[in-house]
Amino acid sequence: MVLPKKQINQIRDFNRQYTQALGVLDKRLLGPTLNWTEARVLLEIKLNHCPTPLALARLLDLDKSYTSRIIKKLVQKQLVSKTASTQDLRSVTLTLTAKGDEVARDLDQKSQEQIRWLLRNLNAAEQEEFYTGIRKLAQLLTKGKS
Amino acid sequence: MVLPKKQINQIRDFNRQYTQALGVLDKRLLGPTLNWTEARVLLEIKLNHCPTPLALARLLDLDKSYTSRIIKKLVQKQLVSKTASTQDLRSVTLTLTAKGDEVARDLDQKSQEQIRWLLRNLNAAEQEEFYTGIRKLAQLLTKGKS
DNA sequence: AAATATAGTGGACAAAAGCCACTAAATAAT
DNA sequence: ATTATTTAGTGGCTTTTGTCCACTATATTT
8 A cells, every 4th residue: 555545546547548548549540441359359460470369369358259250350351361270270370361461550550650649749858758658657567567 | 750660669568558457457346236337427427526418428438328328227226316407407417326426436446446456566666656657647648638 | 489409318220249058179087 | 098178269149338310308599
């Protein structure tokens, strides 16, 4: 019980404010093709080099059934392809198609622009401050996990 | 275009990490009585001293119809009561019942504990750092809005 | 007074997400 | 080696969440 109530509540205020701001950005980001979760899945497939559905489900904290359906959709849209694993015939590895990679790259690009947009009214020094602040928190947060 | 791509992406990493952490906390928070949106509405009624449904809908970025239904539910659960406005007979002001206030207080309490839980592995100095970091970001963020 | 706008509600529907049961393959136990 | 148990993925079904539209009643504008 280190921080007093008032400061805890200020943290909560920030959380609300920040998550809402990010939520607004996310809304703008998404076209009609993919919803937010589908986009996350796509990006994670790109990042986590050929994961399995289960790995994705764990990573994104999704129901495995739901994950399966999302992947199905992405396959139908020709953004992802499934190949059977050789070691484990139950399992599947997921890869982006060329089109999927393009869409992912586009999402990634736009997502960067959104952050720049969020910071658009800050001058260079302030943006640096924001960045270092984030880094500090990230560091503390990972420390807090261990 | 102040911050380079790498740093933007570090910010994004933090965002993912942080929102996920908060999401996990929120899940633990909610009992069977209220879902997340209902809880938000309840807390906002407490905070925004007797708002109208429309004010809530705008504040929380909800559909007015959806908001109406949520309020209906909260009224049925005897957590909120509606009283007709005297100035505008179309409108309604919302107040918490005693029970509603209790539930809101409980939610608020638990929500504070969640933040403490998030920081549980940090020592006093680190928690202070976290707090000041948050404050800094909050300040920059509000500045960014104007 | 008539036209228009606004607050709230409910019906119908759509999208998002979760639960459960099942198949098939892999692993552990006997 | 056979049986039992666990695990990866899938589909059916349901619930939750959210949207769209139309409607009533009051307020505001013309």
